[in-house]
Amino acid sequence: MAESVSADEVTFRLSRSRRSVPRSRAALHAVLGGWSVCQDVLESAELVLSELVTNALRVPVPRDRQVGVRIARSPADGLLRLEVSDAGSGRPEVRAPGDEETGGRGLLLVEALAHRWGVEERVDGVGKTVWAELKAPDIVAEPVGREVAAAAVRPGQRVRVWGEWRAVVSVRSEPCGEADPAVVMGLDEGPALRVHATEPLTVRDGGMR
Structure with a gap:
């Protein structure tokens, strides 16, 4: 899991494996712990990131194409931003699955938990980036020594x-x-x-x- 770290963002790439979902959650937990995010926001962010990564892993692309993740904070706006990029085409849409269906509710959950979310084309490569922003009023800036x-x-x-x-x-x-x-x-x-x-x-x- 290649990683890049700065004061206000962390980026890393995941292989196309089921193990990548818990790995993304573990990375998120470590990052948000350092940013003093409250437990409610942490739990919501873990659910949102899990759904975004799961959806990206389901995109029909060659197995060697990785999934990109970016976790960023904006203390001035009180926002936490989660981005997941994949090499697939198309745009994910919110579905309304029937009572008998066991799947298809991922984006419904994202829509319910996020302040806002959307999809963007990747400017530096093929595919797309699905992003979600969560309100995190207690998120802290880089501590001053x-x-x-x-x-x-x-x-x-x-x-x-x-x-x-x-x-x-x-x-x-x-x-x-x-x-x-x-x-x-x-x-x-x-x-x-x-x-x-x-x-x-x-x-x-x-x-x-």
Whole structure:
């Protein structure tokens, strides 16, 4: 599952497999957890994305054609946008299946849960993109860091180093000549960070990288 991540969107591609539906839900759950989306919106988004991915997997195209997924947020508008792209032609339509039919209700569910939804032609390839927007008034923007002395950093926080946010796993002090002691931080990725205790660092609590 190839993935691209930025502050306000995550994109990835899925193989044409039944396992791709639960994989898309798991990815969505991880992303929305970092964006502090409430449980009701999370559950609705999981249902909507599941239906969109399921429909895309049913499109009659060669098996090597993947399904594209984009999860994006607009904190200023309080909206969460889900997009699923496939290489098929045509436009999905809302059906009204009879009581005896067991399927065909996917877009009815999407229409009921989404603030709005639609279909667009893919501008950079064949096929289409089906999108849905959900109201998410509690969706948060990228957290703003604050500057503290290295000695004040604690495990569980994130520190801005090498141009990226890294989770602090451990913190310990050690002598540093005759001056201030040094602080050594174990990070979730990359080498440990060793700085003077008074060195100013930009930190924030938890959240996504």
